[in-house]
Amino acid sequence: MRRKDREVTDRAVIEEVIRSADCCRLGLCDAGTVYIVPLCFGYECIGGKDIFYFHGAPEGRKISLMKENPVAGFELDGGFSLHEGENACAFSAAYRSVIGTGRVTFLEDKEERRHALDCIMRHYAKGEEWIYTPAATERMAVFRLDVQTLSCKIHE
Numbered sequence: 741m742r743r744k745d746r747e748v749t750d751r752a753v754i755e756e757v758i759r760s761a762d763c764c765r766l767g768l769c770d771a772g773t774v775y776i777v778p779l780c781f782g783y784e785c786i787g788g789k790d791i792f793y794f795h796g797a798p799e800g801r802k803i804s805l806m807k808e809n810p811v812a813g814f815e816l817d818g819g820f821s822l823h824e825g826e827n828a829c830a831f832s833a834a835y836r837s838v839i840g841t842g843r844v845t846f847l848e849d850k851e852e853r854r855h856a857l858d859c860i861m862r863h864y865a866k867g868e869e870w871i872y873t874p875a876a877t878e879r880m881a882v883f884r885l886d887v888q889t890l891s892c893k894i895h896e
Contacts, residue, residue, distance in 0.1 A: 748892040751785075757836045757892055758783050759863070760818050764792060766885070768805040768815035777802050790887035792842070793890025794855035798881040810844040812885060819894075832893070840890035846883045853882040 748754055764781040767774050782793040797801065806812065817837040825831045846851045847873065854872065861870050 748894050750772060752893040753894070754838060754890070755785065755817065757838050757894070758790075758816055758824075761838070762818070763815035763816070765815045766793070766802070768802065769809050769811070769821045769863075770801075770805055772784070773774075775801060775805060780860060782861070782863045784859055786840065789845075790842075790883040790890055792887070793859045793882070794885070795857065795880050798879060803881055806844045806846075808882065812844055813839070813841050814885060814887075815839045816834075821828060834865065836894045838890060838892045840887050842885040842887040842889075844883050844885055846881060853877065856882050856884060 748757070755778070765776050765778050767776045769775075770886065779794045784791055785791075802808070816839075817835055819836040821834045821836060823832040823834065828854045846857055855878075857872055857877070858868075858870065
């Protein structure tokens with residue numbers, strides 16, 4: 741990271757940045773170009789390993805690309821506010837961001853899928869017990885991203 745003065749290594753702060761984000765953007769490789777898709781997500785850290793969970797339609801560009809190449813980049817951000825300057829080059833912004841890379845795995849096991857969906861629901865909704873209809877869950881793709889690299893940056 742170029743700006744070491746903005747780097748965050750405190751795990752509690754990193755997890756707070758992740759938990760306060762509304763969207764996780766996945767970057768996927770598409771024949772030498774990049775395809776970026778915004779997704780709702782769930783997150784947990786197990787034994788020091790960061791894991792993101794996602795769901796979506798079982799077919800489409802995103803699914804095809806992840807099956808071809810399971811390596812993905814990700815980005816989450818928040819806390820944006822513009823700091824105006826006296827001229828264009830003096831403008832700045834406050835922000836909080838997390839970026840990294842990981843490997844995608846499609847979840848087939850019923851309990852793993854339910855756990856992933858529970859993590860996603862906990863990120864956005866209050867409660868602990870949700871009912872998932874078989875008609876809905878059987879036709880969706882559920883996948884996780886096991887984080888391999890992660891960095892966090894905050895500029896107040």
